[in-house]
């Protein structure tokens with residue numbers, strides 16, 4: 001276990017920049033999720049850490065040692081591949097033993113460690129099977145055991161759950177987190193699934209177009225997104241574009257004036273991000289708040305969502321705990337007039353330049 | 364409702380029977396020459412006519428007694444084995460390079476190595492014959508009617524098959540598996556030996572089998588490269604036919620069929636041929 005430092009890591013393919021000066025410090029025993037849409041450079045970053053891709057520029061250090069130019073087999077990383085990449089001609093036990101064999105661990109010790117690793121992922125009884133005789137979830141756990149058994153300095157996972165069905169994904173996710181904590185592994189976990197990243201990681205790195213958008217704990221990213229991209233990618237946000245007209249006042253493009261904390265913003269163009277679950281819906285026209293008409297009510301079980309068209313033409317989505325029978329809100333449907341309110345401090349002003357999550361480029 | 368259901372079921376069943384009948388017919392037409400060859404090899408009379416007057420094993424006796432068949436068989440085995448060994452080793456290396464590396468002339472090399480597949484054997488054989496004469500003059504060394512001359516010629520038969528079969532098996536190989544080995548500490552050579560090579564095994568086995576058969580049964584390319592006392596089995600059979608038409612030739616052919624059939628069955632035990640070809 002050792003800390004991992006990326007220093008202005010960069011990868012160019014011709015004139016295309018896949019990874020754009022990414023700097024990151026993963027502390028010992030920490031799980032950091034690399035999160036971003038498909039094609040944003042997550043896999044490229046991870047493969048540079050593992051040594052399969054040479055960076056164009058920048059430095060990688062593992063436990064203080066500069067490994068930027070070391071071949072993969074001389075770096076102390078344990079990688080779990082998206083396709084699992086098990087050795088098809090070896091049994092489960094042989095797969096797991098491979099790394100120990102390469103490290104010349106004495107046979108008796110290797111056997112004990114393989115057994116312990118397989119027990120750790122609850123596969124002890126399948127040690128003599130071939131990979132193709134296992135289910136997807138079992139193959140995934142073999143891949144985990146194979147990477148863990150060598151006690152890697154850095155544990156790398158590339159979308160390890162994407163080939164599992166929804167139920168299994170949840171199970172293995174919990175399992176990975178438990179193992180990682182128990183063994184105190186320094187871990188980089190790549191995913192495009194924000195829920196996965198939020199529930200799993202100590203800290204998240206949000207990437208877009210190869211550029212780090214924000215680094216922080218799940219709560220920091222959720223409560224204080226650094227820009228519109230993060231606001232839209234982590235959880236959901238309503239976005240209203242407009243201008244800061246004076247201290248504490250924001251006017252939307254449709255002319256709606258709102259009280260908003262404007263610290264750090266000079267008068268000028270800005271965007272306002274507002275979480276749906278921070279908005280309260282009050283049936284009818286009330287004095288304080290913003291009024292509009294309900295366009296759509298979506299029942300989601302525990303919560304109900306109201307899509308509201310404001311008088312100026314802009315739209316906001318509000319999420320409320322599903323009202324109980326008898327609550328006047330229960331009777332609100334499409335076409336009804338409602339009033340929306342929210343605490344001013346939950347509004348977050350952001351620079352207006354970046355749009356909603358982009359989904360461009362390759363895999 | 365019920366009659367419609369029964370009609371559909373009948374139709375489905377009829378369809379299945381038609382399919383089976385077609386399959387049986389195809390098999391029949393493929394195997395009919397084989398069946399006839401084996402049958403005729405047992406005929407009593409010298410001039411083949413139907414129905415047989417009786418059955419005998421004397422044509423087999425004759426086949427084994429004649430030196431041209433015994434020597435031919437031995438030479439064919441030798442040539443096929445050597446051509447397979449050299450062709451599969453070099454062909455597999457070439458296939459690996461072609462699939463794994465990007466280098467100038469890669470496509471051209473691929474086309475070149477598959478080339479012999481599209482050249483008629485008799486043309487290739489004639490060209491080789493002329494080429495060997497030239498080389499003999501320059502090197503002052505025999506090539507026609509020699510073992511090495513035959514082996515070199517037959518490598519032209521074994522390389523294209525190997526390149527095709529091994530390339531196919533390499534293309535289907537997930538590179539992440541090799542990366543996983545390197546990630547676990549295996550250097551390039553260990554990775555190749557412990558991971559890549561075993562995963563190429565089915566392709567290599569199939570390539571060896573097909574190379575062997577291609578060489579063992581080749582007639583056209585070999586025709587001009589043999590000489591007195593150095594004749595492969597197929598050429599020896601052709602020579603025999605020039606003077607005599609008796610069931611001996613069918614007996615030799617039967618031995619050939621049994622050998623190739625046995626090779627395929629043995630191979631199939633190690634790798635399922637239906638999965639590769």
Ligand SMILES: Nc1ncnc2c1ncn2[C@@H]1O[C@H](COP(=O)(O)OP(=O)(O)O)[C@@H](O)[C@H]1O
Pocket residue numbers: 013016018036037038039040041042043044045361362363
């Ligand atoms: N070998 C390559 N040559 C050119 N472009 C590449 C190459 N590998 C990846 N890319 C591009 O780099 C970008 C990042 O890829 P990747 O890291 O795989 O994204 P992801 O975040 O989905 O894992 C993508 O736009 C991809 O098309």
Ligand SMILES: [Mg+2]
Pocket residue numbers: 042043044363
């Ligand atoms: Mg990826």
